[in-house]
Amino acid sequence: MLSAERNERLTRVGPGTPAGEWLRRYWHPIAVSDRWEGISTLWQCSRTVSFEGERGTAESWGERLGNFEGAPMRVRILGEDLVLFRDGAGRPGLIGLHCPHRGTSLEHGRIEERGISCCYHGWLFDIEGRCLEMPAEPAHSNFPEKVRHTAYPLREMGGLLWAYMGRDEPPVLPRFDVFARTDGVRTVENYGLWPVNWLQICENSVDQVHTTILHGGAGGERRDIWGDEMPRIVWEEETLGIKSSADRPERGNRRASYYVMPTMHRLPQPWPGGRIRWPRFSANWRTPVDDRNTLVFAACFTPEIDGRLPDLPDGVTFDVTNSIRVHREQDFVAIASQGPVFDRATERLATSDEGVILLRRLIERGIGDVEAGRDPKGVLRDIEEPDAVIDLSRIAYDSLVEIAAE
Ligand code: FES
Ligand SMILES: [Fe+2]
Known part of the structure; x- marks a missing residue:
């Protein structure tokens, strides 16, 4: 449970607000580039979203606000x-x-x-x-x-x-593996405009319990693998954020993801049904539009192994937009129905919410760092090789792809 004051401190994104100033210490993706010649997808979501009094869908607004086509384009960020x-x-x-x-x-x-x-x-x-x-x-x-x-x-x-969008000298733009590796296929995915405050979507990334329940029914592509087994979850603070390990020993599945400050979630991305043993990495990034709207971008990277890529069976593609469509729609409904800015004074957190509590604590610490004039966690400066790719696959792994990755 959070007081109204703490909730505001954590959620508001405008200039001069505590979280807004903290978010302004990082680089954020704001649009799919018109110069990108690789695979790009737009998540199909017909849910109605109102933005500035105009109705559209999560998908259509996502395209209007997050796909740059070269001509001057109106955007709203933070x-x-x-x-x-x-x-x-x-x-x-x-x-x-x-x-x-x-x-x-x-x-x-x-x-x-x-x-x-x-x-x-x-x-x-x-x-x-x-x-x-x-x-x-x-x-x-x-x-x-x-x-x-x-x-x-x-x-x-x-x-x-x-x-x-900070006012000081920009830090290094981190070259995380999913965005910067070139030895494979990258897809850039626009998951549209979500009509909710950014923090709700981010809290979902450290809430590993929901995967079994929310995605356990129709369309849960990992249900075959996970069954009904609740994961054993451990959340640990890491250099850049939080590692969440969710193991299902009865099913023999070990899995961990990495929440990277400020709003990135780096996931191992097994293929549908775990049918292909080949590593695939993805990252979701939540870019606040304003207090009540968030653009979600993602990228997925499939590396070559010994100079080659996997042969994909019919209907399987390199992007994840299609294969996790149902997942995303389930997440969208669960998160959007909390309200545009969830009032955390009404929540009753349980033991399975330890990750959510840790995330809020790290953000509050980051806000405190910014207020004290220090760089918060995850801001990189003066690093030895700023152009080197930052490999996160040691932390974010899944036993379904481990064999091929070795
Ligand atoms: S030049 Fe006059 S309003 Fe822009
Ligand atoms: Fe989910």
Whole structure:
């Protein structure tokens, strides 16, 4: 049970809020890149989602807010309204949505070689938020130099665009295996707009009990393997987050996943029914849109072994969107029905919620670190090889794929 005050402290994402400032110390994926030429999927979810009073589906809103197509695109991240675009040289930019002149939306802006110009009076901004031109001002005016628009750094990695929205020097963009390895097939998956606060979706990642119950019925692709056996779960704090081990000894299944700060869940991803003995890794990332909406991105990576990939039987694909569709819909219903921002003063936590309690404790510690001017857990700076791939498969494993992985 959490007081209303602690609940707010943990959930709110806007600038100046405790969790909002903590989240702003990390890079977040904000959209599937238009330059990605690999496999990308959009999770089909027909559940109705209202965003800004307009109704759509989780899938359609996810596509509108999280699939960049190159033209200036309106996005909202961490409660801030922004425009995502590429300048004429192809460099991606993320700047404030409303023009600092008189507020026109820059989603209607025109792309020029050096940036984006506002459709109203032509003020031209580069990807760093500098104003380069004011066509109607006298030629000798130094007013453009005095206007600096909000702008955030962007990077491209693994088919996604990543943004850093802190005000300090960005840390290293961590090259986690699923996003950065190149010796295999990567799929980038957009799981749409979920009409709930980010923390509810993240708490689901350290709630291993739900897998047997919620996914135990129709469509539970691991039911054949897991049966009704409740997992024996151990949650441990790790360097970057929480390792959750969920073993089912009667069924001979050992499994562990890694929750990586701030919102990533790195999973071993056995193939449907455990039929193919080949490693497959996935990661889900929850990017807060605002307090009540979250975009969910995922990537899945299948490595080559001895230079080759598995032969896939009919109906099995490299992405996981199809194979976990029912899982995701079950998670969606369970999480969305807690309410847009779950009131944790009403909950009654049990022993199986130890992982949820640990996650909240680590986030609260991270918020405290940021308030004290320290980097929170999982922020990487001054690391020896910033370009090296960070292998998480030693922590996130599943005995169903262990043999092939050795
Ligand atoms: S409102 Fe953008 S240039 Fe005037
Ligand atoms: Fe689930």
